[in-house]
Ligand SMILES: Cc1cc2nc3c(=O)[nH]c(=O)nc-3n(C[C@H](O)[C@H](O)[C@H](O)COP(=O)(O)OP(=O)(O)OC[C@H]3O[C@@H](n4cnc5c(N)ncnc54)[C@H](O)[C@@H]3O)c2cc1C
């Protein structure tokens with residue numbers, strides 16, 4: 001039988017009517033151990049199902065060094081029917097109780113070692129679609145805290161500018177990289193807005209289209225990602241991490257497959273691969 005732990009919701013930030021950031025603190029004991037890229041399972045008793053507990057997975061956006069709270073970013077699923085758990089999460093207030101199961105997940109752990117035992121020093125490109133950014137917010141804060149020297153690029157795709165949920169945090173991490181120099185902390189953040197024609201997005205001056213368009217070469221030349229890093233992306237120099245809709249994973253692989261990249265799921269006989277992903281649809 002599953003034994004749920006209890007937590008208090010200590011912070012609720014409604015970014016828009018269907019996007020929320022929440023923080024949890026266990027009622028007993030300390031913040032659970034987890035690795036950047038893992039997810040936690042939340043649960044709430046559903047009154048319309050005779051109190052049956054509905055549990056769902058949420059990627060952790062906070063980082064393991066943060067011992068104050070666990071942070072999540074959640075989309076309210078509205079269509080075709082209101083989601084069973086998210087509809088309840090959007091009614092939660094600071095001080096309310098929520099159930100949780102310990103963090104887990106292996107799909108998006110940071111790769112530190114190559115199959116030959118050498119340190120993995122490849123550039124890390126992290127591509128998040130919508131709330132699929134969450135694991136990379138954890139990555140970025142964790143790698144910053146431990147002083148990792150790899151080049152890290154975080155790319156976020158969203159439909160609307162007000163869904164760039166971690167723009168301030170990720171911009172400040174990039175500013176820190178500029179201030180300290182890339183030998184100390186080598187970090188870049190960019191976003192793509194997929195509905196640029198909509199009035200609400202009229203102030204957007206950055207990349208347009210879905211996030212995978214960062215990989216599309218311009219007129220047979222370099223892609224926007226290659227222009228950003230100032231280097232040709234090859235399977236020898238770059239490791240990709242992708243989280244989002246299956247369409248986002250497929251869109252990324254459409255650009256990477258012809259370059260010989262393989263995913264961890266389809267790794268070569270020698271154990272090598274260049275892409276890790278987690279999809280949700
Ligand atoms: C590893 C992992 C990490 C995740 N991380 C996050 C995260 O960080 N943030 C986040 O927002 N989500 C995340 N998710 C998704 C999350 O786990 C839930 O799936 C999501 O929040 C929806 O839950 P729900 O109970 O509200 O919806 P559900 O009730 O499970 O509904 C799911 C879908 O089915 C539809 N549906 C339900 N019942 C019916 C029906 N009878 N007929 C037709 N359609 C129906 C709903 O409209 C909805 O589209 C993650 C998922 C995984 C697997």
Ligand SMILES: NC(=O)c1ccc[n+]([C@@H]2O[C@H](COP(=O)([O-])OP(=O)(O)OC[C@H]3O[C@@H](n4cnc5c(N)ncnc54)[C@H](OP(=O)(O)O)[C@@H]3O)[C@@H](O)[C@H]2O)c1
Nearest residue numbers: 059075129130131132157158159194245247248278279280
């Ligand atoms: N680790 C995980 O598995 C995980 C983590 C976080 C969230 N989730 C789940 O993700 C769900 C929805 O995510 P979201 O609401 O954050 O995404 P979203 O805002 O609807 O979409 C984010 C971006 O992805 C694009 N997109 C939408 N559908 C796509 C498709 N089929 N193929 C390629 N691109 C697509 C959107 O483009 P358009 O503007 O063109 O639509 C937008 O640019 C949540 O409800 C949750 O269930 C899972």
